Amino acid sequence: xxxxxxxxxxxxxxxxxxxxxxxxxxxxxxxxxxxxxxxxxxxxxxx
Numbered sequence: 001x002x003x004x005x006x007x008x009x010x011x012x013x014x015x016x017x018x019x020x021x022x023x024x025x026x027x028x029x030x031x032x033x034x035x036x037x038x039x040x041x042x043x044x045x046x047x
Contacts, residue, residue, distance in 0.1 A: 009043045 016036040023029045 009039060012039060013043070 013036065016032050016039070019032050020029055020036070023032065
């Protein structure tokens with residue numbers, strides 16, 4: 001029997017914030033920021 005791990009929007013948001021805090025490259029940080037903004041626009045408020 002195999003188990004499948006689920007990744008929630010909250011997990012992705014937390015990881016993106018971690019990446020934003022640690023990334024040195026401004027271009028990469030801008031990409032992470034844009035993804036985070038897009039995800040937050042599409043995610044219900046009650047995480």
